[in-house]
Amino acid sequence: MAQDKLEHRLKAKAAELGFAACGIAHADAAPRAGERLHEWLADGRHGDMIWMEERKHHRESPAGLWPEVRSVIALGMSYAPKDDPLRLADEGGVGRISVYAQGPDYHDVVKRQLKALGRWLAAEAGRDLPPFDLKVFVDTAPVMEKPLAEAAGLGWQGKHTNLVSREHGSWLFLGAIYTTLDLEPDRGGVDTCGSCDACQTACPTDAFPRPYQLDARRCISYLTIEHAGPIPHEFRAAIGNRIYGCDDCLAVCPWNKFAASANANLAFHPRAELVAPELADILALDDATFRTVFAGSPIKRIGRDRMIRNALIAAGNSGDPALVEPVVELLADEAPIVRGAAIWALARLDDLRCQAERRRLLPREADDSVVTEWTCAA
Structure with a gap:
């Protein structure tokens, strides 16, 4: 040998x-x-x-x-x-989870x-x-x-x-x-993107200042996973129903047509409950049930509060009146980032109800970021 x-x-x-x-x-x-x-x-x-x-x-x-x-x-x-990651873009009542996390x-x-x-x-x-x-x-x-x-x-x-x-x-x-071994190297890869700009134009939040450069602060994957605070207002509508990550720039790459489909690697076979979860089900999670639902998933590391924040942004973008009551329930959540996102979602779904809840809850709110959300919703 x-x-x-x-x-x-x-x-x-x-x-x-x-x-x-x-x-x-x-x-x-x-x-x-x-x-x-x-x-x-x-x-x-x-x-x-x-x-x-x-x-x-x-x-x-x-x-x-x-x-x-x-x-x-x-x-x-x-x-x-196996399936097109963008197929659920117009399904307002469900949340979209990045392929890698399913x-x-x-x-x-x-x-x-x-x-x-x-x-x-x-x-x-x-x-x-x-x-x-x-x-x-x-x-x-x-x-x-x-x-x-x-x-x-x-x-x-x-x-x-x-x-x-x-x-x-x-x-x-x-x-x-x-x-520490000296191994024989392979020839490096050659850029074959050419003039294609599909990934650049697909980004909903313009996170690419130039080709080959990413501003994470504008990236939906960053905003829904790494960012700990309230999601900036300028990006909320663009997030749509994405509740964990974003596949858009990856999914439109023309080279995907050569990729093996049908999840040939069974190690990453998606869990049925994470392919298109109902937003109402996500909004109902407390910390214990969040940990149970996402056990063994990379999603577990962001914690319950960020996931509920993300689902509330998606709810606000859904136009679904059935989500009004689940959103109202979260106006009293212990986590400020959840309360703040719930205010934004309710203002989008039912402004009259939002103003009524504002009169009831704003006088007792102590967190500055949540007060700011109520002010913006006025």
Whole structure:
């Protein structure tokens, strides 16, 4: 088992473990990634994602996180959806959940298989090579997985800033293995977006100031997942019925036509109750039932209050009078971001009822952000 064959055996094992894509890059193969990261942070486009700033020295290059790394093994798992993610856009009574979050938490699935591949590599290469080390990462670690995946030949960073693959479209979960091994690198990806601007024009909130640049502060995925406070008024109507994330820029990518459909990777098969949940059911969740419903889901990490906030924005956009009473119930919720969103939703659904509730509740409201919502609803 000569070392020059190790890379081929590695890729075969990766495919066996469910990875749809595997490539190798030198640890220093994406030198401009750190520069672009610093520019993005300096412009404040990371919003509330303070950890991006705090660990930028780790994130800017593989060596910044682990000085001994020599090679990066980039891996991707396909989560290509069976159905069009945009098909529920006009279904006001239901909430839209991003494709990636409709099944089990991908962090757990991808990391488990990364560890399995790492164990295989340690055993396989250890027979013929001196001692070496490796570390596995998913996107919770300070790793620039998209530039590294491009450098390893898995695809290229498209104009929506996500990875695009000729074979898998915009539907790849990414992971990486850092190792002290000197592995033969693959040819890097080549940008094939051309003049296409589908992802740019599809964005409901104009989150792309320019192609290949994202202002997270305007991104619906950021606003519904990472942002902790009230969603800015200017974006609420554009959010529509999206209650967790947004697939629009990914879903319109023309390269998706080559992606495997019908959820070929059963590890990410969607849960039926998360494909098109009724907004009324989401609005009724207390903390305990939220934790039960979203157990094992990446959605659980945002907590009940943010999810109810998101569902209230969707309710306000729904035009559905049946949601008035569930919204009114939440005017007295313990969480200010829930009360504030409920005010906005009620004003959109039934302004007369909103004014009556305002006269009743505003005099006893102590939170400034909620008072501001009542003022705006006047």
